[in-house]
Amino acid sequence: MPADRYLYVAGDTGSVQQLSAGSGTRLFDRDTELSPRGLVHHGFTLYVVGATDVEESAVVSVDTLGVADGWRFTTETELSTVVRAGDTVYTAGEGVVHALDDRGKHLWTHRTPWGHDDEVGQAGAYPAVRVVAGTVYATGRNRLYALHASSGEPRWEYRAADRAAAGPTTAPVVAAGVVYQAGGRLVHAVDARSGTAKWRFVTRGGAVCEPQVRDGMLYAGAGSLHALDVATGTARWRFTPSAGALTSFSAVGGGTAIAVCDDLLVAVDSRTGEERWRFTRPTPDAGPLSAPVAAQGRVYTAARSRPHLYGLDASTGEHLWTAGLRDVPDEEVPGRGPPVVSAGAVHVIAGGALHAVEA
Secondary structure, three states: OOHHHEEEEEOOOOEEEEEEOOOOOEEEEEEOOOEEEEEEEEOOEEEEEEEOOOOOEEEEEEEOOOOOOOOEEEEOOOEEEEEEEOOEEEEEEOOEEEEEEOOOOEEEEEEOOOEEEOOOEEEOEOOOEEEEOOEEEEEEOOEEEEEEOOOOOEEEEEEOOOHHHOOOEOOOEEEOOEEEEEEOOEEEEEEOOOOOEEEEEEOOOOOOEEEEEEOOEEEEEEOEEEEEEOOOOOEEEEEOOOOOOOOEEEEEEOOEEEEEEOOEEEEEEOOOOOEEEEEEOOOOOOOOEOOOEEEOOEEEEEEOOOOEEEEEEOOOOOEEEEEEOOOOOOOOOOOOOOOEEEOOEEEEEEOOEEEEEEO
16 A cells, blocks of 8 residues: 555654544554654655653664564664665764664764864754765764765765854755755855865854755855855855844745744745745744745645644745644653655654654
């Protein structure tokens, strides 16, 4: 039966539930014993990364058909992201990248510097990895690493020894043989094969999320939303929300980029930076909005404190629906990350729980 017949929900206690997309009937309920931070969907397998209740992190696989046994990989290092490329699962956290096979067996580990850089200043990271054409790109303390995907052995290392790079480092983005990354107030482009710098651009504010490449431009969020020429790093335009500093953004395609400022979304023309439409979160006291995602003419964004998911028309910003998600009693557990559209469902982490609703 096709995967898009189902919805997948990881609840407040870490349970992963499978529901019929047509009727909402619950088919099974599996307990991951995690506070979820990320999810990737591959075929009929879900990989969930999160924190355990004993100050550890884990990646858990869940077979949604209930045919194969799942597996669990546990480490004392904080993990916050998981991706799958081919038959390998990669997970990253504070100064570490692990590679696992599709049965959860550990293949290799690569450790990166973490914390303070004496030359540049304080620098952490938003831990994440990208896997492209047999290479794993990872970040750590003002550095960008290229690793052999099969062994974890280094290909090259790029270091941004510049005070403008002081601050959290975003995940790398790879497009057309170039790796783009933002750290502190610095956005830089690096040749994916050699690790040599191609260009750099200094922003006025610190990076809030990873750069994105769309329609021949690189979008970077740092105080304002910047649109840069991908080849040269030359600024095309800058958009600053009237409500205050940028908190996240998304280049959703269709000639549109969306800037987020707390409870406000503003869609702008990707060619000119002019405003097209805006949406203000209708639910009181629900917290800031996540970076939006788009699929099939709709835009999805989630409120992070009191979990709600909103569906909008991508062309006009019309509010189509609101899905109330199960709340979490522990107010100290934040929402993390944008929604993910996969297998006919919208997956979203809000209030520390992972939810899915039919797209």
